[in-house]
Amino acid sequence: MSLYPERIVCLTEEPTEVLYALGEQDRIVGISGFTVRPARARKEKPKVSAFLSAKIDRILDLKPDLAIGFSDIQADIAQALIKAGIEVWISNHRSIEGIRGYILRLGAMVGAAARAEHYLGEIDRQMDHIRARAAALPWRPRVYFEEWDEPRISAIRWVSELIELAGGQDIFPERAKASLAKDRILPDDSEIIARNPELILGSWCGKRFRPELVAARPGYPAISAVRMGHVYEIKSPIILQPGPAALTDGLSALHQAISRCIKLRDKD
Known part of the structure; x- marks a missing residue:
């Protein structure tokens, strides 16, 4: 019997992305149907789960x-899997540091601790690059990040932290501390309008973000971001999964949107 798991089912995307990055993809025997990173995983591995259900x-x-x-x-x-005798690891990390620790723990679980440390080092260098660029920005726009539209759900903690790292100011940092989505539900639009974001970013998990629908909401034409046309989508696969994608492509997309907002505002 091996010291390390040899047949792993990944019920979400982030363990798949990490294991492929570490060269341990042969251990994976099943993946989430929502997996898009890496693209080859969808071709190579059977899809056995969604997020709320599994076969x-x-x-x-x-x-x-x-x-x-x-x-x-x-x-x-x-x-259900535990009752069937399967060993299960459910992580529950919600922050940048939690994602970083997750990469190291998963690497250790498959006997690839050194490679996980090297991989995390590469990610950290990318993050440091964005952090340095963000520090050079002339000002930090107020950002409203919408995770879902009906009801309105604001940014989860790692997204809020990434907004700050990328050069923005999350307008609901206090809500980001809540681990459950139900605790980040906004009762109505009054708080959003009152906090007057200069940039609105949307990532509606499982469906396309519609900037025009956001702009047409009652009271929203008075919001600075809507008046200036700074309402953009961040693709959910790169920002709403608590894995490497958020710290790399997700962070980069946030920084690009923030930089664009600043550039166009200063130009005007």
Whole structure:
């Protein structure tokens, strides 16, 4: 028997991305249907789960010795697998530091601790590059990040932290500290309008962000971001999964949007 898991089912995208980056993709026997990173994973691995549901019988047929998921939202899936005798690791990290630690822990679990440290070092260097560029910006725009539209849900903690790192100011930093989405629901639009963001970023998990619908909401024409046309989408696969994508492509996209907002405002 191996010291490390040899047949892993990834119930979310981030363990798949990390394991591929570490060269440990041969251990993966099943992935989430929402996986887009890396693109080759969708061609190479069977899709056995969504985020809220999973094909338990199909997973059991794959004879995994470990299933990896994320958050309390997957508790029912985890329970079903545990009852079937499968070892399960459900991470529940919500911050930049949590994502960094997750990469190291997962690397250690598959006997690739040194490679995980090297991989994290590469990510940290990319983050430091963006941090330095953000520090050179002339000012920091107020940013409203919308994770869902009905009801309105503001940024989760790692997104809020990445906005700050990228050079912006999250207008709801206090809500970002709440781990559950229900605690980040805005009762109405009055707070958003009152805090007057200069940049609105949307990433509606599972559906396309519609800037024109946001701009047409009652009261929104008075918001600086809407008046100036600074309402943009950040693709959900690069920002709403708590893995490497958020710290690399997600952070870069945030910085580009913030820099564009500043450049166009200063030009006017």
